[in-house]
Amino acid sequence: MTDRDASALAAARSGRAMRRNDARARSHAAYWAFLTHRLSGIALALFLPVHFFVLAQALTHPTTLDAFLEWTRRPVVKLAETLLVLALAAHLGGGVRLLFVEFAGWRADWQKTAMALAAAAALAVALMFALAA
Amino acid sequence: MSDTGTWAADSAHRNRSRTARAAAWRFVLQRASAAVLALCVVVHLATMIYAVRHGLSSEAIVARMQAGAAWPTFYAVFAAAAAIHAPLGMRTVVDEWLGLRGSAVDAALGLFALLLLGGGLYAVHALAG
């Protein structure tokens, strides 16, 4: 190794300077399954406190709850609710798949099928909700 | 080995054990609460689709919640499981995507857990009367 390379090695080690993955390394199904799971989880975690607060209005302000429920009949709110249902169903589907992967043992040929089933179930549930609402 | 050497090794060993156990239990709690939530969410989604089909109203919600102990118990368990699961999930997100970790983060997430548990149980109490 030359002196220049040795000092480059020392600099590299101390600076931890490295290149990172871009989108090309992530173009496979399991990555999208992960991203869906994470983004839906974040959305749900942020939504939950709001959800509990609104429901608790029933105790202190019953008429407010009814007015709020009236507001939820508006189409844009129905769309938001459908997206929430989609997020919940997607997070559930992905989560159940993960529980299988982690506890029911690995089956390589089953992976893509499991992801497809989880996605299909989530979309089906969201559609059922949207059509019922 | 000198006394300090043994103490350092013991201390490092205890720290590693503590860290390892904490990480393992976080995993166990996250997966166990996930399994509980899986059941609760299936019920909740089915209920929501049913409820929305028949028109959502505070009377319908309250009627369901005051008909007996079943629904309030169900939602109390649901809220408790969510109060465990969501903060543990956010802990990983905050670490990996915001680069924040440590006892301050854990304390904030503990508060978030209490907020979810308190808020959820209060909502159940509000609706069950």
Place this chain on the structure above:
Amino acid sequence: MNERGDSTLPVRIWRGNANGRFERYDVPRHPSQTVLDVVSHVQQHVDPTLAYRFACRVGMCGSCAMTVNGKARWTCRTHVDTVATDAMLEVAPLNNLPIVRDLVVDMAPFFDKWAAAKGAFTPTATRHDDFAQVEPASPKRQAIDATIECIGCAVCYASCDVVGWKPAYLGPAALNRAWTLVNDVRDGAGAVRLRAVSDDAGCQACHTHQSCTERCPKHLSPTAAIAGLKRRVAAAAIKGQL
């Protein structure tokens, strides 16, 4: 095409350290050409200062691992025809490891984590003991056999997003090796190894992206091995053995 009518291949190769840049070279295109052939041509005929690693050039050693068109691969086993689909080839050093120069990365962090995960065999027998009797069809030995062929090429480590987001994460290869030893009935490390892999930056940090399993040139599944470690660690914690 150049003046003589032979076809040429434009290739962008990373030069310098992490603050470097891609430089373009045009190399003669041949049938059955591998990316390693391309890199070797540049170093031998165009720019002798290009730094890169290879050894066996037949897909046995894993030394030639680089990032080709964004994905970590063994360049000796990557045909140009397969990857340069729109006639552009981009060769860069492996991701997630410090860059020494050009296409050479510092493998020390990769192997340091291997050691941190207790990826080394801890013997229990002596020369005076009889041979260990390990049934090849036993579940533990089959679990080992499914994933023992790792040669430490770091393609999985370079492909892992969690390694990118969490610098302390032990990574797929180190954890995969730990799994083979956890299942080895001759190994004596026991709970010490389970403690070594149980951490925010240990096996529980894997999110099953499966980039490692996608890219492993030996077709191993570190994801499966890490799932096994998660189960084993959880069971030990519940039984109070961690």
